[in-house]
Amino acid sequence: MQFISTVKKALALSTGIYLSSLALSPVYAQSDIDVRKIVKESELASYYAGDDGRSMARMVIVDANGNSQIRQFIILRKDIEDGKDQELMVFFSRPADVRDTVFRVVKHTQTDDDRWLYLPGLDLVKRISAGDKRTSFVGSHFFYEDVSGRNTELDDYELVEELESSYRIKGTPKDPATVEFDHYFVNIDKATKIPLEVDFYDSKDRLYRKVSAVKVEEIEGIPTVVHSRVEDVLNGGATEMQFRFVDYNLGLPNDIFSERSLRTPPRDWLRITN
């Protein structure tokens, strides 16, 4: 049976989840499963949980030689519209040389995102031009696109296999020149719709990059990835990311997503206690 589906954006980043979402374009499926519906649900589960969210995140970046680095930050997220535009702010606290740096993104699904970086040493609000999103996010193995979500209209999708508890779907870029991968496979959990594993293959059909949800917990009734991992399979090295103090539907006001919060972080909304 033929399914013709297009899925809007897999814009991303719920307070905790940073795995690529998927979508499908013309797809020839093996069964009556509506792949588009799965992907749409996965996108919302991964990146649009609740109306807003807050989380503290820590990354440990380990290079091929075993040297480690750390990044710690608080993320505030607010959906302007489910499945569409989002406001994001990332407040860094570690390491010392990026402490107090603040990153602001207004995620657009129809145009390029707006991005700003506040550099406290210069009191400078630096606007960042649109760039390749498949480059490192703050020096980690996560890509900016893993964090903010890959536009699902950029890939074609195909249901490969229905497993007992997950769907295995293949993604292929419409314009291979714009990305470093040839294709990828993603496993989406049937119950939670969370993408559990994404395996990226290069043009020589080698598995070179693996993104996985290591631990999923139910928080405020919402299945949430609280530990994820990106592995550089060919060169070695990996980044693990854990989330703590995840909270949804805090009622974050619109006006904290602003230049004001770059220079003066909204302390009332960043105050996290046990």
Add this chain to the structure above:
Amino acid sequence: MLPLTLTKASYRARTLIFFISSLSFSVNAQQATETDDLWNDDDWLEETPEVNSNAFRITGFGEILAGQRITESEFHSDTSAADIRLRLETKFDFNDVLFSVKSDSYYDHVLGDLRGDFRDLTASYSFNSFDLKAGRQILTWGTGDFLFLNDFFPKDWQSFFSGRDDEYLKAPSDSVKLSGYFSALNIDLVWVPEFDSDNYLTGDYYSFFNPQIGNIDAPKFLADAPNDDEIAVRIYKTLNSTELAAYFYDGFFKSPNAVDDDGELTFSRLRSVGFSARSPWQNGLVNIETSYLRSLDDSSGRNPLISNSQWRFLLGYERELFTRLTGSAQIYLERTLNYDNLIRFSAQPQFEPEENRTLTTVRLSWRNANEKLRFSLFTFYSPSDEDTYWRIQSSYRPNDRWLFTLGMNWFDGAAEDTFFGQLTDNKNAYLRLRLSF
């Protein structure tokens, strides 16, 4: 800047050796750190004092800067810069007032001085739609990249040309800043009770053109700073993705630009208005900015001892050229007004600036895949003055503690009396080692 001379250091070499051995010890300790420790459950909140008022944490860095002249100078030794610096920073919350401290202590070998300075010593308080920040602080606004049309906060040109970190281009102001945020507009009001000048070029580090003798010179001087206040205002708003801002400044020219009745160099009065816009365009960012600087003490341009009024205009564009390689270009015009009067009344019309000083800049920034290695090239070229300045810098950040930076400042020009041309004998290369903690 109020550098505090504490003492003449006499154990420079020994201090340096001690400092380097401390740094080496630290790098070994870093390598021994177990990854598991980084997941320690207990310190998530401790590391985040902005959200946990009970946490008191001091961070900062130690840094060594060594700079060498590439060209010989008849006025200076081969050492262009030699700093040993300790930065300490902390923040704490008391009754909803946030206190922030950033102190720099450094030994400047070129001046032979041990100096201490605060880059930040502020109390901040937020109420309703207002943020109030008072004390010594770094202030920046405007859209230019190393070009300032409406930003009349103090710059430290000595640091900028000597290889210190980019952040030292901005010198602190002792000021009060009130920011208001409203649905129609946002506003920043800055009051500087006592004028803060730039850290302008003097003969301490640099040789430059001295119009009084018509030649390159390295005079050590301190211009006579007015005891008066400054006011700076910015009104801004973002419409869709376009950032719009209007600016006002009332104070003084920031670098010495006038000679007073006693023949002393000083700063004349300045009032400025301006406007800027920045917006995404063609997969990049475009910015436009303009300002009108009214020289209040010489608005007709007839006084040859005081700068004339100016009109400044900037157009810039930035975009990613290839993955991880970003390029940007700027075109800048500085038009001297009442130019006929300037030339007519000048005692040395041959040394006066061009009526239209034009400047172009190009920046290329590259980083490798894991962002440990960075390269940056920034060039200024003035078609009107036929002079150029290249800032070349590469840095390597192997881990969260270490940062190694190698760079060069290259000046050249057809004439000795142009802005960059006068600095030709000050070309330098430098190395910086920074250990963050």
